Structures are given as C-alpha cells and as structure tokens.
Amino acid sequence: MNLKPGFEKYIPFQPQPIEGRTWPDKTITKAPVWCSVDLRDGNQALIDPMNLQEKLEYFHTLVDIGVKEIEIGFPSASETEYEICRELIEGGHIPDDVTIQVLVQAREHLIRKTFEAIQGAKHVILHFYNSTSTLQRKVVFHADCDAITKIATDAADLIYEMAQPVIAGGMDLRYEYSPESFMGTEMDYAAEICAAVLDHLHATAEKPVILNLPTTVENCLPNQFADMLEYFIRKLPGRERAIISLHPHNDRGTGVATTELGLLAGAERVEATLFGNGERTGNVDMVTLAMNMWTQGVDPRLDFHDINKIKEMYERCTKMEVGKRQPYVGELVFTAFSGSHQDAINKGVHYMKESGTDMWEVPYLPIDPADVGREYEPIIRINSQSGKGGAAYIMEHDFGYDLPKAMHPEFGAIVQKESDRVGKELQPEQIFALFDREYLSVPKTYQLVRHSFQEDARHGDASWVKFQGVIGYQGADMEAAGEGNGPIDAFFNALHQLPRGAIDGYQFVDYQEHAISSGSDTQAVCYIHLKDPKGEDVFGVGKSHNINRASLRAILCAINRSVRQGN
Ligand code: KIV
Ligand code: ZN
Numbered sequence: 001m002n003l004k005p006g007f008e009k010y011i012p013f014q015p016q017p018i019e020g021r022t023w024p025d026k027t028i029t030k031a032p033v034w035c036s037v038d039l040r041d042g043n044q045a046l047i048d049p050m051n052l053q054e055k056l057e058y059f060h061t062l063v064d065i066g067v068k069e070i071e072i073g074f075p076s077a078s079e080t081e082y083e084i085c086r087e088l089i090e091g092g093h094i095p096d097d098v099t100i101q102v103l104v105q106a107r108e109h110l111i112r113k114t115f116e117a118i119q120g121a122k123h124v125i126l127h128f129y130n131s132t133s134t135l136q137r138k139v140v141f142h143a144d145c146d147a148i149t150k151i152a153t154d155a156a157d158l159i160y161e162m163a164q165p166v167i168a169g170g171m172d173l174r175y176e177y178s179p180e181s182f183m184g185t186e187m188d189y190a191a192e193i194c195a196a197v198l199d200h201l202h203a204t205a206e207k208p209v210i211l212n213l214p215t216t217v218e219n220c221l222p223n224q225f226a227d228m229l230e231y232f233i234r235k236l237p238g239r240e241r242a243i244i245s246l247h248p249h250n251d252r253g254t255g256v257a258t259t260e261l262g263l264l265a266g267a268e269r270v271e272a273t274l275f276g277n278g279e280r281t282g283n284v285d286m287v288t289l290a291m292n293m294w295t296q297g298v299d300p301r302l303d304f305h306d307i308n309k310i311k312e313m314y315e316r317c318t319k320m321e322v323g324k325r326q327p328y329v330g331e332l333v334f335t336a337f338s339g340s341h342q343d344a345i346n347k348g349v350h351y352m353k354e355s356g357t358d359m360w361e362v363p364y365l366p367i368d369p370a371d372v373g374r375e376y377e378p379i380i381r382i383n384s385q386s387g388k389g390g391a392a393y394i395m396e397h398d399f400g401y402d403l404p405k406a407m408h409p410e411f412g413a414i415v416q417k418e419s420d421r422v423g424k425e426l427q428p429e430q431i432f433a434l435f436d437r438e439y440l441s442v443p444k445t446y447q448l449v450r451h452s453f454q455e456d457a458r459h460g461d462a463s464w465v466k467f468q469g470v471i472g473y474q475g476a477d478m479e480a481a482g483e484g485n486g487p488i489d490a491f492f493n494a495l496h497q498l499p500r501g502a503i504d505g506y507q508f509v510d511y512q513e514h515a516i517s518s519g520s521d522t523q524a525v526c527y528i529h530l531k532d533p534k535g536e537d538v539f540g541v542g543k544s545h546n547i548n549r550a551s552l553r554a555i556l557c558a559i560n561r562s563v564r565q566g567n
Contacts, residue, residue: 013220016187016228023226023264028293031301033269034286035069035125035245036062040103042277043073046318054317055084056093061313062274063098066302067286069125071101071271075117076110085117099123101176106130106155115162118171125210126163127176128155132193133184133216149193152177156200175201176210178247183215187228191235194242203241211242212271215258217280218251226261233266245269248284250276255284256292274314275322275329291328295367304328307372334369336390343389349397391415391431398428400516401435404527407539414438438561439541445563446503446556447472453487453548465490471498471556487548488528491555503559505533513550516543528554532562 003009039058043049050058055072062070075085085102088094100121104114106128118124130151137143156177163173177197179190194211203209213232215225233239246262246269248255259270276285287307290300304310307329311322324331336342341364348362360368369375392408395401403411418434419426426434451469467490470477482494488511495503510529515522524547528540538561542553 013224015220015224016231018227018231021227021230023230023261023266024223026264028260028263028296028298031290031293031299032263032267033069033243033245034067034290034302035071035101035269035271036067036273036286037071037247037271037283038062038273038277040071040073041271041279041283042273042318045277045279045282046320048319049080050317052080052084052087056087056091057313058317059088059093061310063095065304065310068097069099069101071103071125071127074103076104076113082113082117089118089121094121094123096122099125099172099174101125101127103127103129106151108155108158111155111158111162115166118166118173121171123172125174125176126159127178127210127212128159129178129180129212129214130155131181131216132179132190133181134186135184136181145189145193149196152179152193153196153200156197160201174207174210175203176212176245177201178212178214180214181216182213183217183219183225183228187232188235191232191237194232195237198238198241203238205240208241208243210245210269211236212245212247212269213267214247215249215255216247218249218255218258220252222254222257222261225258226265229262229265229267243269245271246284247271249279250281250284253281255282256288259284259289260292274310275320275326277314277318277320285327287329288327291367291372294371304372307374309373328367328372334365334374336364339390342393346389346393394428394431395435399432399435400518401525401541402512402514404510404512404529404539406510406529406537407527410537410539411435411438435541439539439557440543442557442560443564444556445473445560448549448552448556449477451491451552453490467491467494469494471495488551488555491552495555495559506559506562507531509537511551511554513547524550526550526554528558530555530558530562536562538562538565 039055043055059070059072072088073081073084075082088100094100100123102114102118102124104110104127111128114126118126130148131140132148137145137148141148159175167173177194179185179193182190198209201209213229233244236242244267246259246267248258248262255276263270270289271283272286272289273283274286276282286302287304290302291304293300311329315321322329325333327333336345344363345365348365352361389408389412391412392403395403414434415426415431449470449472451467454466454468456464463485465484465487467480467482467487469480471480478498480494480498482490482492482497484490484493488508492508507530509531511526513524513526516525523543523545526542528551530538530540532538538558540554540556540558540561542550542557544550544553
C-alpha cells in the first residue's frame with residue numbers, strides 16, 4: 001500500500017451526466033410515505049441495542065406519531081430479533097392500519113427464517129437487499145454485474161414463490177428491494193438490476209414493488225444525488241411498477257438536503273429515524289424532514305406536537321442524547337441570545353398580536369414553538385450580549401410588566417451590568433428580582449404617609465384636582481398641598497411646594513399605566529418618566545390597587561432612585 005498522505009488519497013465523486021434535469025423547478029407539495037427504520041437501522045447502531053420492552057415502547061410511540069410503515073428488525077439475524085418480531089405479532093401490538101417491515105439479506109436460509117417470523121401478521125413488507133456498488137463488487141464480492149443480479153433475482157424468485165401461499169392465507173404481503181450502496185452504483189446498472197427484480201417479483205402498477213435506493217454512505221452533493229435519481233427513474237423500464245423510496249444516511253451532514261432534493265427528483269417514500277439515529281452519522285432525521293415541510297405549509301402527516309415527550313422516550317430507550325441545537329427539538333433552538341434577535345422576536349410577537357394575522361411572521365423563529373409543544377418562555381435568555389429589548393421582553397412575557405419603550409435602555413443596562421457581574425446568563429426570576437430591587441422596593445427616602453384628592457369636575461372633560469397629604473422624609477413628616485388638572489399634576493405641584501425645597505428641579509416627561517393580574521387580583525402599574533435636576537432621564541414604577549396611588553408611588557420611586565444616585 002502506497003497511500004497518498006492527505007486529501008489527495010480520495011477519489012472525487014463522478015457526477016451522473018444528465019440532460020434537461022427537471023427536479024430544480026419542483027417543490028415539495030405533499031408528504032411522502034414515511035417508513036421508520038428506528039427499530040432496525042437505528043437499533044443496530046446502538047451501543048446497547050434496545051431490549052424487548054424498549055422496542056415495544058418505541059414502536060407504540062412511532063404508531064402514535066402516525067408512522068404507518070415500521071421496519072421492526074432483522075428477524076433472521078438473531079434469536080432476540082426473532083422473538084421481538086413474534087411478540088409484536090402475537091402480543092397484538094400492531095394496529096390494523098400499520099404495516100410492519102422486516103429486513104433480510106438476499107440469502108435463501110435467511111429468507112426462509114424470515115417467512116417463519118412474520119406468520120400471523122396482517123400487513124407486511126418483506127425487504128430484501130444485496131449490495132450493488134462498484135466498490136463492493138470489486139473489494140467485497142469479487143463478482144461481476146451478472147453475478148450480483150443473479151443474487152437479487154434468485155432471492156426475488158424464492159420470495160415470490162414463498163409468498164403465494166401466505167398471500168392466499170390472507171396476509172397483505174408486499175415486497176421491497178434495496179440495491180444496497182445505490183449511491184455508489186453505476187446508474188445504468190442500478191436501473192438494470194432493479195428492473196430485473198421487478199420482473200421476477202411480477203410487479204405491476206396495481207401491485208407495485210418498493211424500490212428503496214439507499215444512500216448507504218453519503219458520498220456526493222445533494223444536487224448530484226438528485227441528478228442520479230432523476231436519471232435512474234428515466235432509465236427504469238416500467239417505472240409505474242415501482243414505489244421509489246429513499247434511505248439516506250448522513251455521512252456528509254446533508255442527509256436532509258439529499259432527501260428533499262430526492263423527493264423533487266421523483267421519490268415518493270422515505271425511510272428515516274427519529275432524531276437521525278443510525279449507523280455512523282445516522283440515518284436521515286424524520287423530525288427535521290417533517291417539520292421542514294410543516295414550516296412550508298405542507299402537512300407532513302406526522303404528529304410532533306409533543307416533541308419533548310418523544311425526545312424523552314428516545315433518550316431513555318436508546319441511551320442516546322439529542323443535541324442542544326438539534327433542529328426543532330434541541331434545548332436551545334427556541335432561544336435567542338443576541339440582543340438584535342431578541343428585539344426582532346419581540347417586535348414580531350407584537351406585530352402578530354396587533355395585526356391579528358393568521359400567519360406566523362416572527363423573525364428568527366422559523367416555527368411557532370407551540371407547534372412542537374414548546375413554550376415562549378425560554379425563547380429569550382439574558383446574558384451580557386443581550387440588548388435592551390430582551391429584558392423588556394422577559395418582563396412582559398413572564399411577568400406582565402409592559403415597560404414603556406423609553407425605559408428599555410435604562411432597565412436593559414441594569415440587567416446587562418448584573419449579567420456581566422455574575423458572568424453568566426440571567427434567568428427570568430433573577431431579572432424580576434433586579435426590577436423589584438431597582439423600582440418596586442427602592443429605598444424610600446421620600447414616602448407617601450397619607451393623602452387625599454378633591455376633584456372639581458367642570459364642563460366637558462376639564463377637571464381641577466387638589467392634592468393634600470403628608471410626605472415622610474428622614475423620620476419627619478412634611479405637609480404637602482398642590483393643585484393641577486389631574487392627580488399627577490396636582491401631586492407634582494405639591495412636591496414643588498414642599499418646605500426646604502426638599503424636592504426641586506424635577507420635570508415631568510411622560511406617564512404610562514396598565515393593569516396587571518395575578519389570579520383574581522388585579523392591580524394598576526404606573527411608569528413615570530422624569531428629568532432630574534441635572535436634566536437626566538429617570539424612571540419610576542408604582543403599583544397599587546388604586547390607580548392614583550400607583551402613579552404617586554411611581555413619581556416618588558423615580559425621585560428616590562434619583563436621590564439614591566446622588567442627584
Ligand atoms: O443503509 C443501507 O443501505 C441499509 C440497507 C440495508 C437498506 O440500511
Ligand atoms: Zn441504512
């Protein structure tokens with residue numbers, strides 16, 4: 001062996017020449033037939049394959065998701081696999097609308113054993129395969145194409161012969177053939193061997209055979225695969241006798257793209273696994289494929305509305321972990337760390353509420369988290385990279401405080417400073433604690449001891465309000481009185497007239513309020529924007545069952561915060 005040292009030792013993929021390809025102009029408009037290979041391809045790739053109980057639980061989850069074709073194993077491969085097949089059939093686990101699929105190599109004794117294993121089942125796909133690729137013919141089988149074809153057609157003959165009495169006995173038995181390593185096979189030869197198998201299985205348009213075309217090891221760009229597939233389908237005599245099925249693995253990390261382009265190129269069925277479990281880098285991920293369709297307005301005909309439950313079952317039964325950034329399911333996929341993303345999400349959610357639109361139009365969230373049973377709460381996490389909008393978003397969505405826009409930078413800076421100080425992301429409760437410490441429980445240098453309002457309503461909307469009260473300051477009480485066109489104005493004027501010029505130089509800028517409920521208790525929250533004596537912005541928040549008291553508290557809160565800062 002005289003191996004070249006690095007990348008030079010690899011043989012580049014030779015694309016299939018094709019004239020007038022049509023797949024690039026197509027889109028996916030309907031769901032394929034889904035077949036789960038979790039219990040076979042997925043299971044065989046586990047460090048500890050699933051036991052009977054785990055396989056049964058997994059099987060029932062697949063049924064609940066809505067998968068109608070489920071490859072349950074390789075019953076001729078081991079006693080355990082055989083027993084599991086028998087338990088599924090005899091234990092009555094298989095609903096009438098679900099077809100089980102069993103895999104077998106194109107070898108006589110294994111085929112015979114497989115027929116034993118499926119006795120008593122109602123709907124079965126018998127899936128047989130042999131490897132056809134140039135490389136396998138050369139290094140594994142040392143056989144030419146005719147010899148490889150003979151393996152497949154001999155198996156097809158035996159299967160067809162053994163199937164007749166079984167079908168006569170009432171079983172709905174269908175056939176599937178995989179030219180294993182299809183992606184490494186010359187397409188003309190792939191079409192030739194598949195056509196021979198179709199002939200030997202007596203396939204017709206009424207009784208089509210599944211031709212499953214595995215990307216056993218992903219070896220090319222997804223568009224190159226689509227070219228191969230379109231070419232293969234054109235070459236296949238009697239295409240209507242076949243259901244074209246894909247079985248992509250994910251060695252280049254493009255299993256999903258290969259599948260999607262394969263569907264454009266004419267495939268109508270997909271073999272996949274939950275979260276992409278399977279040999280090496282896995283089989284293609286059924287969840288991503290289905291939810292990709294969902295986000296394009298296409299019904300995938302699979303139910304992932306409680307993705308966390310499915311993930312929990314998957315991790316328990318397979319002892320595998322779903323990555324934190326795995327599409328549609330990972331712990332972090334509905335989380336925005338960047339401040340500009342948080343702002344945009346916030347605006348998108350507001351837009352949706354205000355416009356009443358029926359469509360999902362939120363930037364940075366390609367899917368409504370609720371569609372997979374996830375919640376809005378964890379969408380935004382606050383760390384030192386987050387912008388002002390993130391903290392405001394948490395305050396609104398987690399705690400019901402709709403902070404005025406002008407206040408976002410002030411509170412955002414407080415949150416960011418704390419996140420820098422502790423050196424990690426802040427949880428919503430910590431953000432609320434900061435809000436409480438900064439506004440609701442700010443030390444009360446000045447406080448409202450008691451007060452009353454007297455209102456004199458005039459013609460039209462005009463009214464005149466008198467404030468009379470006592471403000472506590474450093475243990476002493478100060479009488480305060482003032483008049484204005486409303487309670488806030490009257491109170492503000494009363495503050496200006498306090499003795500010793502105690503509170504002077506503050507300018508009123510703006511005011512906002514809203515109701516906030518927790519359980520049956522509703523209170524008013526008021527936000528006040530003032531300019532302090534140096535002309536700097538300062539905000540205050542007040543909360544009370546009484547709307548006037550909430551605004552007076554907010555004014556004093558702003559002043560107390562300003563005093564605390566030494567203004
Ligand atoms: O990946 C593959 O080629 C397979 C076949 C047995 C279908 O799993
Ligand atoms: Zn496979």
